[in-house]
Amino acid sequence: MAKQKITRVAQLKSAADFTNHLSTIEADLPFKEQLSEVGQSSLGHSFQLKSGKTIGNRFCILPMEGWDGTLDGLPTEHTKRRWHHFATSGAKLLWGCEAVAVRHDGRANPNQLIINEKHLPDFKDLYEQLITDHEEKFGSSSDLLVGLQLTHSGRFSVPDENRKRKPKILYKHSILDKKFQLAKDHQPMTDGEIDELIQDFIEAAALAKEAGFDFVDIKHCHGYLGHEFLSARNRDGKYGGSLENRLRFLQSIVNGVKATSNIQIGVRLSAFDFIPFQKDEDNVGIPTTNGIPYTEGFGVDATGIGIELSETYELLGHFEKMGIELVCITAGSPYYNPHVTRPAIFPPSDGYLPPEDPLVGVARHINSTQQIKSKFPNLAIVGSGYSYLQEWLPNVAEAVIDKKMTDFIGLGRMVLSYPNMPNDILKGNQLVRGQICRTFSDCTTGPRIGMISGCFPLDSYYKKMPEATELKAYKKEVRL
Numbered sequence: 001m002a003k004q005k006i007t008r009v010a011q012l013k014s015a016a017d018f019t020n021h022l023s024t025i026e027a028d029l030p031f032k033e034q035l036s037e038v039g040q041s042s043l044g045h046s047f048q049l050k051s052g053k054t055i056g057n058r059f060c061i062l063p064m065e066g067w068d069g070t071l072d073g074l075p076t077e078h079t080k081r082r083w084h085h086f087a088t089s090g091a092k093l094l095w096g097c098e099a100v101a102v103r104h105d106g107r108a109n110p111n112q113l114i115i116n117e118k119h120l121p122d123f124k125d126l127y128e129q130l131i132t133d134h135e136e137k138f139g140s141s142s143d144l145l146v147g148l149q150l151t152h153s154g155r156f157s158v159p160d161e162n163r164k165r166k167p168k169i170l171y172k173h174s175i176l177d178k179k180f181q182l183a184k185d186h187q188p189m190t191d192g193e194i195d196e197l198i199q200d201f202i203e204a205a206a207l208a209k210e211a212g213f214d215f216v217d218i219k220h221c222h223g224y225l226g227h228e229f230l231s232a233r234n235r236d237g238k239y240g241g242s243l244e245n246r247l248r249f250l251q252s253i254v255n256g257v258k259a260t261s262n263i264q265i266g267v268r269l270s271a272f273d274f275i276p277f278q279k280d281e282d283n284v285g286i287p288t289t290n291g292i293p294y295t296e297g298f299g300v301d302a303t304g305i306g307i308e309l310s311e312t313y314e315l316l317g318h319f320e321k322m323g324i325e326l327v328c329i330t331a332g333s334p335y336y337n338p339h340v341t342r343p344a345i346f347p348p349s350d351g352y353l354p355p356e357d358p359l360v361g362v363a364r365h366i367n368s369t370q371q372i373k374s375k376f377p378n379l380a381i382v383g384s385g386y387s388y389l390q391e392w393l394p395n396v397a398e399a400v401i402d403k404k405m406t407d408f409i410g411l412g413r414m415v416l417s418y419p420n421m422p423n424d425i426l427k428g429n430q431l432v433r434g435q436i437c438r439t440f441s442d443c444t445t446g447p448r449i450g451m452i453s454g455c456f457p458l459d460s461y462y463k464k465m466p467e468a469t470e471l472k473a474y475k476k477e478v479r480l
Contacts, residue, residue: 004284006345006357009390010438018392027363030399031392038428042401043394043409046092046143049380050325051264053214055408056092056143058401059422060382062328062412063096063149063217063268065112068452071161073101073114074122078452081461082416083126087133089415090423093408095268095328095382096149096217097130102197102204105166106152106225107159109447115150115204123148123211131212147266147326148208149217150201154225155180156335163450170228171235173296175276175288176336191237194249197225202256205263215264215326218253222341223333226250227270230298230315243311247318254322266326267319271312271368273297275304276336277352285339285352299331307368316376328382328410329369334444340364342413343388344439349478350448351441358388358439366396370405381407387414390436394425413443417455434458446471 012018015033022029035041047055064086068078075083079098086094101107101114115123127146134141155167155176165180169188177186189197205216220226229249232240239248254265275294277285293302301308319327332340338351343361347353354361365385373381383406389396397409414421418435425431435458442456446467454462456471 004357006354008345008438009359009388009392012392015392015395018395022359025357025360027357027359028367029359029363029396030366030403030405032395032399032402035394035398035428041398041426043398044426045401047380047407049145050378053145054143055145057090057422057426058408059089059091059426060093060095060328060408060410061086061089061091061097061415062382062384062410063099064412064416064453065098066453067109067111067447069111069113071110073104073107073112073116074119075113075126078454079113080126080129083130084133085415085419087130088137088423089419089421090138090426091411092144093382094130094144094146095266095410096147096219099149099151099219100204101159102150102152102200105159105168106154106157106197108151108153108156108224109158110161110163111452115148115207117207120207120211123207127212145214146212147215147217148211148213149219149268150204150208151219152197152201152225154223154228155182156223168225170225170232171240175290175296176223179276179278179288179336188235191239194239198249198252198256201253202260205253205257205265206261209261209263213263215266216257217266217268217326217328218250219268220250221268221270221330223270223335227273227298227333230270231273231296233295243314243318247315251318251322254324258323264326265322265324266328267324268328268330269312269315270298270331270333270341271329271372272299272307272309272331274300274332274337274340277339277355279352283353285337285355307364309368309371312372313375316372316379320376320378325378326380326382327372327376328384329365329372329406330384331365331368338444342439343385344441345388346438346440348441348444348448349475350445361385362388366400366405370400370403373404373406382410383408384410384412386410387412387437388439390438391431391433393421394431397425413437413439413455416443416453417458442471442475445475449474
């Protein structure tokens with residue numbers, strides 16, 4: 001596939017420019033040309049959960065770890081600065097704040113946070129400081145909901161300082177095993193090992209509640225272990241095969257949490273997935289050749305590149321029966337199809353050039369989330385994939401909420417460069433152009449090569465670090 005010329009969002013100077021471009025690339029996105037007066041926007045409307053808790057507005061900060069904890073899994077000043085920005089962003093739903101491993105071997109990197117009994121005081125401090133920071137800026141935290149994302153990284157575990165992959169897999173994957181060079185004799189986790197991990201999640205949830213958090217997210221997205229359960233059709237035993245078996249991991253955690261801490265549970269879900277992509281001769285992403293039908297994804301059809309949500313709907317029906325109300329919708333995996341997960345014009349160092357205008361990917365996120373919301377009106381749905389909209393994020397976001405296509409607008413990397421964006425939008429302030437994320441992907445490339453994550457191009461805090469110079473040199477060397 002030849003490299004295509006993609007019009008950058010920053011070049012679309014007017015609403016007409018933007019909507020005309022959407023028409024040209026056939027991206028179906030809602031758009032509100034004239035934003036509401038200050039105080040009248042649907043983005044500022046509160047939302048009431050069935051539990052009775054009121055969330056003060058429709059902005060949500062998605063989990064954004066900085067790969068910057070200590071080697072034993074404690075927060076550093078970098079971590080605390082990022083949480084401070086989440087607290088003062090203006091968003092009233094903080095989804096997980098950070099992906100936190102429930103034990104050492106589940107870390108995605110050697111500096112990921114770990115929650116355990118020993119670290120409980122540090123998580124209490126993180127939570128309490130977040131509440132203090134929010135109250136100092138906004139006066140009250142009574143309408144703020146704060147979660148903690150609990151994870152095991154599965155086949156993408158890199159827990160130790162030597163940065164060697166130590167994957168925990170659920171089944172032999174015909175493409176990913178080869179792509180990530182797993183030994184042929186590498187064995188999937190046993191049912192007994194999964195039983196033990198379930199207890200680790202249950203205990204971690206209890207610690208999160210003790211630390212003060214309102215809910216925990218049992219992460220089921222982006223290729224990590226929870227997500228891999230959803231596609232474990234080829235696994236034998238009680239955790240594979242039927243959807244009921246593939247859901248047993250989550251169901252067992254929910255049952256255990258209800259019997260112990262009874263903290264509220266949410267799920268960040270890759271509602272659909274595509275076949276892994278690879279670079280072609282022009283460095284453009286193309287689907288990996290695989291025998292058809294493709295059976296190792298979730299929410300994808302037999303071609304590997306078409307959305308098929310019937311099983312996703314079945315899964316969400318089970319969520320409702322379990323009492324799970326909070327669901328954050330995402331897609332794919334940054335490890336093997338990053339253009340699906342986070343549309344961007346500039347790929348990470350281990351990625352590929354986008355095979356489509358990233359706004360097509362934004363539309364895919366938003367419209368799939370709308371389909372889910374329409375079928376499950378009683379779930380509290382958070383959408384994602386908004387950062388690439390850049391200057392036009394407020395216009396699309398308000399239209400999405402007006403049309404009830406989702407309940408919350410989830411922001412991820414955008415708040416790394418522009419942490420005050422939700423507050424500025426709600427107050428009707430002109431957006432600060434120099435802080436708007438342009439999806440340079442440095443926040444991904446840095447961690448891929450052993451650095452911390454942050455917005456090196458736009459945030460002066462990171463721009464002054466020696467890592468910024470090293471990162472620039474590395475990108476120049478491997479430029480796509």
